[in-house]
Amino acid sequence: MKNIDQLVHQRAVTLLFAAFAFGVWQFAWIGQDILKRSGGTLFQVAGWSTVVGAILWLVACHFFMKYSKHVKQAKACSVLNDELTQRNRSKAYIMGYFTVFGLMWLLIPATDFWNFEVKFAVRGIAAIGIIVPLVYFAVLELKDDGGSE
Amino acid sequence: MPLDKQQLGNRLRELRTKLNLTQAGLASEVGVTRKTINTVENKVFIPSTILALKLSQVLNVPVEEIFYLTDKE
Numbered sequence: 001m002k003n004i005d006q007l008v009h010q011r012a013v014t015l016l017f018a019a020f021a022f023g024v025w026q027f028a029w030i031g032q033d034i035l036k037r038s039g040g041t042l043f044q045v046a047g048w049s050t051v052v053g054a055i056l057w058l059v060a061c062h063f064f065m066k067y068s069k070h071v072k073q074a075k076a077c078s079v080l081n082d083e084l085t086q087r088n089r090s091k092a093y094i095m096g097y098f099t100v101f102g103l104m105w106l107l108i109p110a111t112d113f114w115n116f117e118v119k120f121a122v123r124g125i126a127a128i129g130i131i132v133p134l135v136y137f138a139v140l141e142l143k144d145d146g147g148s149e
Numbered sequence: 150m151p152l153d154k155q156q157l158g159n160r161l162r163e164l165r166t167k168l169n170l171t172q173a174g175l176a177s178e179v180g181v182t183r184k185t186i187n188t189v190e191n192k193v194f195i196p197s198t199i200l201a202l203k204l205s206q207v208l209n210v211p212v213e214e215i216f217y218l219t220d221k222e
Contacts, residue, residue, distance in 0.1 A: 003173075004173070004176070004177075004182050004183060005173070005182070005183055005184075008182055008184060078180060079176075079177075079180055079181060079182060080182065082180070082181040082182055082185050083181070083185065083196065083197050083200060084181070084182065084184060084185040084188060084194055085182070087194070141184075144184075144188055144191070144193045145184050145187055145188075149162075149171060149172045149187070
């Protein structure tokens with residue numbers, strides 16, 4: 001059975017992996033849609049990257065289930081949701097909210113300077129809105145730990 | 150003294166070691182992660198009143214003996 005420290009670490013690593021997998025999957029998919037008309041090698045690369053990203057996402061889901069099983073075995077559900085975790089989660093949500101909010105506001109003047117499809121930009125921002133809180137929460141969970149005493 | 154010039158100090162490490170408790174041991178007694186105890190001891194995280202009271206119960210000392218106000222470093 002895993003101890004609480006190991007579960008905290010496992011959660012952070014799983015979230016980082018999930019964020020990476022989701023990023024590869026979504027941005028490759030957006031890239032594939034952008035390059036659809038032009039075709040060529042880059043389109044092929046984006047297509048394969050989308051497949052790889054989707055597989056990585058499935059692997060991340062498997063890791064989540066494995067983590068959840070470990071938490072149930074250790075009966076550590078409430079300990080792993082203690083007040084420090086709740087504070088870190090709130091900070092991560094706020095960070096995600098302001099990132100998306102900021103990017104949406106940047107998108108409006110950006111359309112005046114560059115000619116691009118807003119739909120793809122919005123999809124990218126939506127993906128960032130999921131990735132940023134995941135990564136930030138994992139970083140908060142891993143940092144400021146002076147080690148076991 | 151204005152509140153923004155003060156911070157919460159604590160004697161958690163001192164009281165914990167007096168009872169031969171590890172951070173993980175104390176964390177398990179109060180139902181939090183070891184990192185929460187670690188960040189409280191290092192003044193990174195200010196605990197809630199509930200956690201402060203739980204700590205005082207486990208360490209068997211009044212809350213004021215664990216936590217105190219101090220000038221910001």
